Amino acid sequence: xxxxxxxxxxxxxxxxxxxxxxxxxxxxxxxxxxxxxxxxxxxxxxxxxxxxxxxxxxxxxxxxxxxxxxxxxxxxxxxxxxxxxxxxxxxxxxxxxxxxxxxxxxxxxxxxxxxxxxxxxxxxxxxxxxxxxxxxxxxxxxxxxxxxxxxxxxxxxxxxxxxxxxxxxxxxxxxxxxxxxxxxxxxxxxxxxxxxxxxxxxxxxxxxxxxxxxxxxxxxxxxxxxxxxxxxx
Amino acid sequence: xxxxxxxxxxxxxxxxxxxxxxxxxxxxxxxxxxxxxxxxxxxxxxxxxxxxxxxxxxxxxxxxxxxxxxxxxxxxxxxxxxxxxxxxxxxxxxxxxxxxxxxxxxxxxxxxxxxxxxxxxxxxxxxxxxxxxxxxxxxxxxxxxxxxxxxxxxxxxxxxxxxxxxxxxxxxxxxxxxxxxxxxxxxxxxxxxxxxxxxxxxxxxxxxxxxxxxxxxxxxxxxxxxxxxxxxxxxxxxxxxxxxxxxxxxxxxxxxxxxxxxxxxxxxxxxxxxxxxxxxxxxxxxxxxxxxxxxxxxxxxxxxxxxxxxxxxxxxxxxxxxxxxxxxxxxxxxxxxxxxxxxxxxxxxxxxxxxxxxxxxxxxxxxxxxxxxxx
Numbered sequence: 001x002x003x004x005x006x007x008x009x010x011x012x013x014x015x016x017x018x019x020x021x022x023x024x025x026x027x028x029x030x031x032x033x034x035x036x037x038x039x040x041x042x043x044x045x046x047x048x049x050x051x052x053x054x055x056x057x058x059x060x061x062x063x064x065x066x067x068x069x070x071x072x073x074x075x076x077x078x079x080x081x082x083x084x085x086x087x088x089x090x091x092x093x094x095x096x097x098x099x100x101x102x103x104x105x106x107x108x109x110x111x112x113x114x115x116x117x118x119x120x121x122x123x124x125x126x127x128x129x130x131x132x133x134x135x136x137x138x139x140x141x142x143x144x145x146x147x148x149x150x151x152x153x154x155x156x157x158x159x160x161x162x163x164x165x166x167x168x169x170x171x172x173x174x175x176x177x178x179x180x181x182x183x184x185x186x187x188x189x190x191x192x193x194x195x196x197x198x199x200x201x202x203x204x205x206x207x208x209x210x211x212x213x214x215x216x217x218x219x220x221x222x223x224x225x226x227x228x229x230x231x232x233x
Numbered sequence: 234x235x236x237x238x239x240x241x242x243x244x245x246x247x248x249x250x251x252x253x254x255x256x257x258x259x260x261x262x263x264x265x266x267x268x269x270x271x272x273x274x275x276x277x278x279x280x281x282x283x284x285x286x287x288x289x290x291x292x293x294x295x296x297x298x299x300x301x302x303x304x305x306x307x308x309x310x311x312x313x314x315x316x317x318x319x320x321x322x323x324x325x326x327x328x329x330x331x332x333x334x335x336x337x338x339x340x341x342x343x344x345x346x347x348x349x350x351x352x353x354x355x356x357x358x359x360x361x362x363x364x365x366x367x368x369x370x371x372x373x374x375x376x377x378x379x380x381x382x383x384x385x386x387x388x389x390x391x392x393x394x395x396x397x398x399x400x401x402x403x404x405x406x407x408x409x410x411x412x413x414x415x416x417x418x419x420x421x422x423x424x425x426x427x428x429x430x431x432x433x434x435x436x437x438x439x440x441x442x443x444x445x446x447x448x449x450x451x452x453x454x455x456x457x458x459x460x461x462x463x464x465x466x467x468x469x470x471x472x473x474x475x476x477x478x479x480x481x482x483x484x485x486x487x488x489x490x491x492x493x494x495x496x497x498x499x500x501x502x503x504x505x506x507x508x509x510x511x512x513x514x515x516x517x518x519x520x521x522x523x524x525x526x527x528x529x530x531x532x533x534x535x536x537x538x539x540x541x542x543x544x545x546x547x548x549x550x551x552x553x554x555x556x557x558x559x560x561x562x563x564x565x566x567x568x569x570x571x572x573x574x575x576x577x578x579x580x581x582x583x584x585x586x587x588x589x590x591x592x593x594x595x596x597x598x599x600x601x602x603x604x605x606x607x608x
Contacts, residue, residue, distance in 0.1 A: 036515045037396065037500060039403050040249045046390070058512045083247045084499040088513030110247045110499070126251035128410060133253060151251050152408035 002229040003027045003144075003200030004191070005180055006207045006222060007080065009034060009048040010057050015068040020215035021207070022073045025226030030107060030202065031069065033062040033081035040109035042155030044205040048212070059089050063101045070102025076143075078122060080107040083115075091119055105142040113137040122146050125171060127163035138175035145171055147181045147198060155205045157184035160193045168197040188228030195229050238424035241539060243532030246423040248403070248502045255410045260425040262330055267432060272325065279321050283354070284311045286436065290444045290588070295563035297587070302579055303448065304566070304591040305441040307465065314569065314593030315437060315465045316347035320416055322433035324351040327414035334358045334413040338402040340367055340395030340461070341524035341571065342374025343593055344418030349383035359383040362402045366393035367523045370601050392517050395461075395527045399501050419462025420531035423502030427531050434468025437590060442472050445588055454584035455480040458592065459575040460492065460545065461525035463534045465592035474542060481543035482582055483534060484574045486553070488519035491530040492538050492545040500528070506535040521550040521601065522570040524593075548574040554602060556580070557595060569593035570602070 006026040008014050010033055018029045034049035034057055041049070057065070062079070070077060079098050086094050086108065098106060106121040113123050113136045123137035126148040138145055147168060150161040164181055171179050181194045182202030194201045203225055210221040239245050246256060266272040280286040288310050290303045307315035320337075327335060335357050339345030345361035352359035361378055365387045368375050378385050391397040399421075406415040420430040438456075445453055456473050458466035460483040470481045485493055491506050498509040508516040508528035520526040537543035548556075553570055556577035560568050568576060572592045579589045595602075 035513070036391075037400050039400060039501070040407070042404075050390075053514065058514070082499070083504075084509065084513040084515070086513075087497060087499050087504065088509065088511060109249055110502070112246060112248070112250050112253050115246060124250050126249070128251050128254045130254055133250070137250070148249075148251060150408075151410055153404050 002195040003178065003180060004222070004225055004229055005030055005182070005200060005202040007032060007202060007204035008211055009045070009052050009208055010062040010065045011052055011055060012065070014065050015072050017211050017215055017218055018069045019072045020219045021222050022075050024219040024222035026075065026222050027200070028076040028078065029069065029073065030078045030080050030204070031066055033059060033079055033085055035082040035085055038082060040153055042153040042205060045154050045208055048208045059085055059094070063097055066098065066103060067101040076104035077102055078105050078107050079103050080109065083108060083110050091116055095119055107146065113140045124148055125167065127151050127167050131170065134171055135174045138171065138177065141177065144178040144180055145175060146202065147171060147179050149181050149183050149185065149194070152183065154183050156186035160185065160190045164194060165197055188224040191225045191228035192231055201225070201229070240533045240536035242497070243505050243535045244424055244427055244503050246502060247499045247504065248423045249407055251407050252410060252423070256423055256425065258330065259326070262326055263425055263429050266326060266329065272329070276322055276325055280436065284317050284321060285309065287440045290441055290448065293560070293564050296560055297580055300585050300587055301449070302587045302589060303445060304589050305437060305469065307437060307590060307592050308566070308568065308572070308594035312343070312347045312350050313596065314343040314347065315434060315468065316344040316418060317350065318436055318468065319418065319430050319433045319464060320344065320347035320351045323414070323416040323429070324348070324355060324357065327416070328355065330414060332412060332414035334409065335416055336360045336362070336402050336405050336413055337416045337418060338362045338395065338398040339418060340398065340526060341522065341569070342367065342371040342378070342597060343524065345383070345385070346374050346377050346381070348416045349378045349381035352383065353381045360405070361385050362388055362398040362405070364392065364394040364398045365389045367395065367398070371523050371597055372600065373597050394523065396515065396518070403501065419464040420467045420533060421462045421501055421503060421505070421529055427503065427533055430464050431467045431471060431533060434464050435471050437465065437468040438470060438472040441469065441588055449586060451586070452476050452479050453588040454586045455482055455582050456588045457482045457484060457575045457579045457582060458590035459484050459525060459571045460530060460534060461489070461527050461571065462529070463531040465590050467531060467533055469590040470537070470543060480584065481537070482578060483543055483545040484548050484578045485545060486520035486522055486525040486574060487547040487549045489525050489527060490547045491528060492534060493547050503532050505529055505532040506538070521605070522553065522574065524569070524571040525574065546578055548577045552577040554605070557602060566591070567595040569595045570598045
């Protein structure tokens with residue numbers, strides 16, 4: 001079985017959406033805590049973050065949504081947020097409070113593996129990563145390694161990036177941990193193609209877009225992605 | 234490896250992993266080129282024969298009666314501001330790295346113009362990100378970039394100013410890092426940029442220190458410069474840091490006082506003092522001067538503030554506009570609104586012998602000043 005990770009922006013209705021996603025076949029939920037200046041994100045997640053901030057989704061409220069989500073689903077939950085949020089809250093304090101609220105691990109996309117190494121988190125590697133940095137990230141990562149499929153920001157692409165295949169084989173050479181591919185994966189056919197190379201996929205922008213239309217639309221997308229993954233398996 | 238990835242608790246590299254190899258490559262290139270005689274000779278030749286260095290210092294007796302205020306005339310350099318010092322050096326480095334696509338962000342447009350100028354000089358593709366609000370209030374510079382063959386890409390979200398323009402430039406770099414060099418315009422961003430930009434702007438203070446000594450036979454009591462991201466200020470201050478008797482005064486826009494009323498936070502790849510709320514969300518800055526309208530500041534300034542070596546004060550829009558008019562009328566020099574903030578505080582800093590960095594000329598600001606006065 002390949003793993004399907006679904007990203008949702010933290011909003012008041014996210015616990016119900018997460019439950020719908022898990023019922024439709026999501027294996028993990030990545031929960032975005034919005035930041036005003038999200039450098040790794042393309043327009044779709046940036047705009048979702050702007051709406052979340054306008055709706056009052058500050059760190060304390062995001063932790064409540066995390067706890068509410070944990071009460072509804074029993075899959076791994078991973079808050080994804082930026083360094084500035086940790087810097088303001090306190091690095092150790094936010095890790096402690098997130099884990100207390102049900103977080104399985106954390107993802108910080110603007111924090112390279114050698115910065116704040118004490119923070120246990122899922123590390124990201126990119127097509128530009130050198131062998132040395134792949135090894136550094138693989139040794140430090142918490143549970144699985146996040147393969148950024150493209151040199152670029154988050155957001156749907158027409159096709160799966162050709163840079164994933166060489167990255168996946170280079171990452172496989174340095175670790176036995178699961179490799180999940182994300183950035184640009186929005187459809188079942190992408191998921192199927194990515195899963196031929198990796199152990200699973202992360203779907204962000206497409207999931208955020210579907211979630212904005214409600215639980216039914218999100219469930220339909222997750223069902224399509226699940227079918228794509230299971231077809232490969 | 235470079236000596237300074239951090240300045241105390243500030244600086245560092247808070248960027249997606251995708252960029253780390255390019256930052257390493259830039260750091261290695263800079264480390265070798267800063268001591269490379271042929272590179273330094275090429276840069277020096279361009280500074281002298283193309284950019285118009287050294288720039289003079291000018292005594293301003295009618296502007297500041299009762300003081301001896303000297304202006305370091307970066308406004309007289311080609312393109313009309315200090316920004317060319319940095320753009321020249323970075324584009325030379327980009328050429329050595331084999332990067333032929335150049336991107337930049339700009340606020341007031343001076344850095345965009347400087348980068349477009351150097352790209353025209355060397356035949357490189359140039360793309361400049363600029364907030365749509367800044368495009369409105371700095372129209373002459375937008376036209377200039379077009380004439381120079383650069384593509385100006387409007388950034389139409391958030392504050393529509395320098396903060397978002399910088400974010401979009403970084404996103405472009407993430408997507409095109411293998412072919413592209415990002416000429417960041419100030420002493421901000423991930424290491425090695427703050428140090429690199431400082432070293433390329435140090436020529437301001439190195440020249441001005443010698444010129445002031447020649448003119449007055451002693452060092453100034455105070456050195457004053459405006460601070461947005463802080464590149465003219467760090468370039469002006471750096472060679473005076475060891476001169477214990479010299480006050481270093483950075484002047485921020487009152488509505489963008491990242492040092493005066495900021496807190497620690499992370500923006501655009503570095504930890505610094507920022508306008509941010511208790512949750513770490515970046516707040517909006519407000520200044521009449523597009524070049525100072527930025528909620529962050531170079532990490533080295535935050536460190537100079539904490540160590541007490543430099544002091545940072547504020548200047549309101551009204552005070553800057555008054556100083557702008559005063560310099561026009563008393564000395565026949567039209568300063569940039571950015572530099573006008575430094576001029577205002579030079580008048581009331583309490584010292585007699587003062588050196589001010591006149592970081593740019595004000596032609597670009599005429600429409601904005603006149604519009605404001607007709608309202």
